[in-house]
Amino acid sequence: MTAVPEGVGANEPSCGESRAPRPRRRRTVCLVLLVLAVLGGALLGARVTENWPFEPRRYCWGAWQEGSGPDALGDDYRRVSKRESAPPERGRQATCVLALVDPGSDSTDAADMPADGGKTPPLEYKRVVAHVGPPPRAAGERRSAWLAAFLHGSAAPLPEGLPGVVGRDRGMFVLPRECDSGGLPTVATVRPAGEDDELGSEPEVAGLLMSLVRTAREKAGCAQGKPSRITAPVRASGPEGQSGMGREEGDAGLCRIPGMRFAAVPEGRYGAHVGAVDGRLQTCSVEGRTDKHGDLVSSGQFVMTSRPRLAALFAGMRGRDGLVEGECGGRRTVFFLQLDDRLEKKATPDSRRVFARTVDSVAERLDCQNVRPRA
């Protein structure tokens, strides 16, 4: 039996024609050759264009994969890992920084050397800073600053009662109890860095955050139980759907809370981002001061929550001013207020009374009992 290609070449001018003995077999052979050729070409092409389908690159401990992954990372930009610490682990801080660069530039991972010898740096479109770990352990300034940043009023609560918030420029999610360590929960956060101050729309940031959460749970050993998935629509931030722009001013009180009044504040001087206002969570961030760059700086924050995972963010802050607990709707509820020095001075008669009045106003709409400072 002669080798098939020879047979084809010898007896027939082309694969399209068939002649006497077993033309069907010849046709089959031609078809097989064609398919092989196409496959071979495709593989070659894939190799050349780095779309090699069998080993996609993975980033941030495997959470985000080259060529796929959350909408917030998009398809148009190349992913470059800027930093990736050891994987998340109970009680330890883990950080991952991913940059999205212009695909035309030739930056390679971690080397960050421009291909043309240092003339033009790669064009960076966006940078995502992902962090997994407990909030600052000490109950002082660092924890307060962390709370001000991540329970910010410009972020809306996730649906389905999930313990997290997302805004256009931040996302935060509290991992299940199995990942707690030393009394503090493990938290996954995402924030932008660099030029752009936005990560994406709220649904996009939620997708980014939850994919990180799923990987973090696996690595940190709390993947058992209900998977972290969102099916219901993700709300836009701000109770009225205004992304990050829900600034409210109060003659009714800051944060629209009647008791949160500061007698000496000129009207319009301070504005508030009101995040959630529902039966289990209320957040509000006050802004008024500008820093040396002219950016607005957080001047105060109010939080009420009866969601256990979110209440765990306040663990270890016992005895502190501005923190009380109560029972509202049959659930243990935490009330928290922090003010910067300037706003504290403007509180009349003092910040304690302002806090008490604020808690009263909020407790009134929640059917609360036994609201008292923590022992």
Place this chain on the structure above:
Amino acid sequence: MSARESDDGPRKGAAGMPEESEATGPNATGRNATGRDATGAEVTGAEAPGVEPPGVGAAGPGAPGRLRRMVRGRRGTAVVGVLVGALLGTGLMAWRSGELPFVQRDVCWSSLSPDVAGALFTNTDVRSTELPLRRATEDPMHTECSIQAFGADELESEVTASVRTLGELKGAQAWNWTREYLSSRMTPLGGGTPGMASSTRAWAALPASCQERSYEPGEKPPLRVVSLASDKADPDFQNDVDARRGLDAMSRAVVRLADGVMERYGCEGRYADPPKLPRPPEGQAAKDLDADRLCGLPGVRLPEWARDDDTTAVRTTPGTSSAGPTPGGIRSCDVGRPIGLQRLRLTTVADPELARVVSSALGDHAEPLGGDGEGAHAGGLSVYSAKCQTGQVTFVAYEKDAEEGTGGKTGAAARDHRSLGLAVLPSYVKSEAKRIGCGEVDVKVPRLPS
């Protein structure tokens, strides 16, 4: 085998006739000695190529062979190929456009499956027609889909689905929607899904993050809702079976409708099917009025002069209580006779976007109301808004019979006509404002003739 060999004459390698090159095979079965060669020239007697022999199905040893011959001739093959291709193409396009006959399809922008739509009726012959979905965004009013049930080819009942840009409604249109869709017959859908349902009306709000086009940050998309309507919004009476069945069907259908529109808009996220919802008592089962605690609210009393036979029963939004926040933010209360409950309606709208729509119900001709918030009244309708922790909250007091402004009376009796709505509004707003966390809200109503 031998019969076929005569066909293996000179050939041009026509690809369409592989069978004829077979020396063996099923195609040879049943053939008689007559046949065609590659050029279609007659090999047998009187048959012309391409002509269907008469009585092709007729008995006779040649008949099946003739048809098969025709079909298998080069021309025949081509014809068959064209026919098959045309059928496939038509079928494919029909399937794509959803117009395949005899196949049940999802109705109303592909959002309601046959069993979900069918559950809205008792008849099984259900048909639908719809306007394009994009009209909901191009045309600021709405787009509609009509689902109709036929019995013996006669229209028996109809449910209308619509997608409406509620955020742009004002005046009478805003009030009509409020009156129909925020009555005390409506139960909140629960489970975090914004919307309500009864056995004859249902609505669900589309999430602000889901729009047909994208909006810039800071640009606020208007509130859009999907809704279903059948028969009267507030029928005087419905039997328990119909009411239960209707509520289950409407609540499920409206959530599926919202999900279907979200799918069309390409959005992530779907509302889950609602649980079995509590429904209001019907007819004589309506709750007795407590004249000193109207609608269960402390401090809200029915004035002495209004305590009469027309005001003995009350119905409040099912699944809500008079203390604590209401999921969904809407609480309504209808007061009157057990059948009808038409004397007075009190509604609290604590959802900020809906509150804004409701507060636009009265135009510039209405009399303003003073106090800690803002409001107005005209005819039997009073609308008052305050700023609360959740955002804008709007309170409504509506006296249906007083729509003409005089309760049908004339002259001195008309001047003496007392507005029950205005009489109750201040205490209602005060009590509800406390419940929602707006602080003290006083309403100043014009002095009433006593």
